[in-house]
Amino acid sequence: MASYTPPIRDMQFVLHEVLAVETAGIPGYEDLERDFTGAVLEEAGKISAEVLAPLNAVGDAQGCTLANGVVTTPEGFRDAYARICEGGWIGLDADPDYGGQGMPYLLGTAVGEMFVSANMAFNMYHGLTHGAYSTIRAHGSPEQKDMYLPRLVSGEWSGTMNLTEPQCGTDLGLIRTKAEPQEDGSYHVTGQKIWISGGEHDLTANIIHLVLARTPGAPEGTKGISLFIVPKFLPDADGNPGTRNGVTCGGLEHKMGIHGNATCVMHYDGATGFLVGKEHAGLRAMFTMMNEARIGVGLQGYAMGAAAHQQALAFARERLQGRAHGGAQAPDKPADPIIVHADVRRNLMAQKAFVEGARAFAFWGASLIDRAARADDAEAEALISLLTPVIKGFLTDKGFETAVAAQQTFGGSGYVREWGIEQMVRDARIAMIYEGTNGIQALDLVGRKLGQDGGKAVRAFFTTVAAFIEENRDDAEFARDFLDPLEAALADMQAASGYFLKQAAKHPQDALAGAYDFMHLFGHVALGLMWSRMAKAARAGLAGTAQDRDFLEAKLATGRFYMARELPATAFFRARIEAGGASVMALAPDAF
């Protein structure tokens, strides 16, 4: 069965040696001393390894059950949830005015990676609560904030997001759920929502549903959608769960993975709801939740890759098959551990290079969110808005690919339940789909974000990469191993962007047909930048008095692998993009 080792040294490396958080000039970051972040990560790691990871296979095997409208989560989930609440983990980065600990989002990201790696299905329950918290905090009335936020932050209540209906997933303009205004200012909400994660469960005293619905006479399409709070139990005047509201779970989905999380069909039958923000402004409000969720899903992607890589590495060190090329490495044993074989090593290195690069990318993204929110930095805001679809799409595609690659390291054992790795593959698969499929992310990136403000954000990204290259040119070895490949990749990205900008007006399909490739091209350049920054930090450490030289040498070696073997993919994506959309769109739908 899969165990979990928290990657604390790796996380500290990114926080302190790469991002240099204490001196980053972001309000609140000055408190992120190494000892402090170390203590938080140690504690989160302990819960992840000792409480969450042991429940991961249990959750998969048992799943959730629905009987008489009551959803029962797998054995142990209630106790684990209580531990998470006690530790204050749900409100780690929440507003102290509502009981949160006021830590940076960045720290929540690091902790979140561990929780997801240990037990993705479990973590979704409070992950969505965090999204509900953010949405109500941004768009709710003072009374709504006072009523709901403290109870969401403490984990006493949980939150959900209700967008999808049978006839509409991506296309929210097709929503049919109705909200009829009542005399007391509330609404009666009626309709069916599907694929609602944590829509019903036994972990909390109340569940706060955020529901998209249409008011009477609302404009068609997405402009007529409003957002409502629909509590499972209507809070009484003291804020205790009171009358049972007209919302019920009509069924649980049978899914490929994340069995421990209850994915519900929700029936709203004249349920009392409360408008959040203004009428018809629901989609914008929901985007607060969705953008946060997208970054959270990107984190799931690489966190599952990280968990899977740990398993593969352990297996490759233990499993004895064959002899190393050039002579036995473990002559006292019947065979060598398979990690000695070049192709096994290739696979493990690819996993490792992705996971560590992705972690740096996700942490950097989180620091941009903090900079935007805490330092009111519009450029950081624009950059993270541009990066969000890349974080979601690229990290989940590659995270799944990494889990599949890790499964491959296991050979036949990878296909057998008991080893736990095939569950990780099944769990990781959802991240490419929900919160907007990765195709939607690509369209968001190329169709919306890329050209925004005349392409200002992407040019800022180019400048960041180019400036890093210029500043570090003087070291020939570093330039050869890192900066030259990074520069080539950047050139591919600039060419691809230029192609889109040129084609956008005349042949928009060319841009749309190449959007997915561009998302991956972008992701590789981002990881190339991250690896270059990590390598620089490692070299600085090695030039000084760093104790753990092996760790830093391994970072350098892994970075060189990424630059030599993964980053050249940018040329392939560029070639595809420049091939245009004609061949993609040539076949009529009925000619397939």
Place this chain on the structure above:
Amino acid sequence: MASYTPPIRDMQFVLHEVLAVETAGIPGYEDLERDFTGAVLEEAGKISAEVLAPLNAVGDAQGCTLANGVVTTPEGFRDAYARICEGGWIGLDADPDYGGQGMPYLLGTAVGEMFVSANMAFNMYHGLTHGAYSTIRAHGSPEQKDMYLPRLVSGEWSGTMNLTEPQCGTDLGLIRTKAEPQEDGSYHVTGQKIWISGGEHDLTANIIHLVLARTPGAPEGTKGISLFIVPKFLPDADGNPGTRNGVTCGGLEHKMGIHGNATCVMHYDGATGFLVGKEHAGLRAMFTMMNEARIGVGLQGYAMGAAAHQQALAFARERLQGRAHGGAQAPDKPADPIIVHADVRRNLMAQKAFVEGARAFAFWGASLIDRAARADDAEAEALISLLTPVIKGFLTDKGFETAVAAQQTFGGSGYVREWGIEQMVRDARIAMIYEGTNGIQALDLVGRKLGQDGGKAVRAFFTTVAAFIEENRDDAEFARDFLDPLEAALADMQAASGYFLKQAAKHPQDALAGAYDFMHLFGHVALGLMWSRMAKAARAGLAGTAQDRDFLEAKLATGRFYMARELPATAFFRARIEAGGASVMALAPDAF
């Protein structure tokens, strides 16, 4: 639930318009008239669609059960198996001397694709029987052939292959199962085998296990392995199942997929076995079965991709979300079918281009097997030996990738059991692992096959591609769309081969570290050749009086897509290969 539509027109196109089987000069092929192959494919398609496909989800949901040593297959499997036997499908390409129909292997491949697409788990039962038939036919004594072959060919009995033990999968030198010679010339076989597909089940009156074991005093390693027939019931003098032999199923594996197939732990407890061929020559004999199985697994890979693509295409035509860029395509409906969107189309085209290219490649491979066997052609033999790891490794990697891509077309529905597509992903995953992981295929290709006879076979492949390019240069449009990209891809492959040959002596790890990339590079060049040949055939049809011009135009359009968007991957693989093995092997095993 997933349904299945047999791709008969596509298969006939490859057989008759591309491979021109009737005039190929292979003994037996002259009988493969279009009407005849059409009738066989129609019949196989009917069984696939009407009998096998409806049992696919049943098999996944029910799985196999073991009670008191008896394995029960899912409901309906017994009846379906009877139908397969009645139709003579198991012996389609088997020797008429033993009751087979004597058809070419090529026809068995076409039929096999349909059976796998419709129900992979079910098809494995008789697929392995075919392997046992081939092994005994090649290596068994006349008495063994007379006893076993007719009953395997008819499907009355089934066959298995028993290689793996807990301590040895890839490394068969570690086998511990013992075979003690008895006075009557038989052996007593004792040991444990794991992951035995169809090791025990309720479909046949007897199960014939082919078992690798060591005789007393046998040399260590693979040179000391012998092959034995161990029947579940020892046949009496009339060939009826007699005494129950000492072989039992000790457990069923819980797997990610192919639940309908019983994957067994087998205990041999002094079971009576009969030596096949010579003592210590077991591995070579088993390679007859393994080579056949590897090509069969490659077929599974693309067949699962084909099945998944069908589902995705149907879904994309039905699911309504959003509007086409540039205006509504279905203005009478609330939204357009998602197939109108560029990124959905990109994904569907990639699936289609792989599946159809892979089918042509698999059929071409099958025709080489026929040419080698029926025309005693040593060059064909050498070429298919070279191509076998590519067929296995490339087609299963890309087949799985295609199934995952098809699942993505479904959005959220792709993750829900009821739609059937997630099962295809889980089922397809095993093909990358069994019969030698794809890493082992890559090593077989680069470490063994590539340099064999001074690289004669790969040079023959180069010549085939180069000759095709030269012969068809005169058409400028064809050259631009097909031959130029093919030539570039061939140059990448030649450069990569040259790199390996140069490095082999001095830096063997460089070749081994790039083996996986080379397998994929090779696969792409092979599919590039196939698409060029298909395009040529389609153009010939269009220049003539072909009736189904839309079909031929679609082939051309799909081929152009492959050449423009998929084939350029060869440059990436070449870059990786030429990056060498240093970065792959830089980290010591304990430095990860």
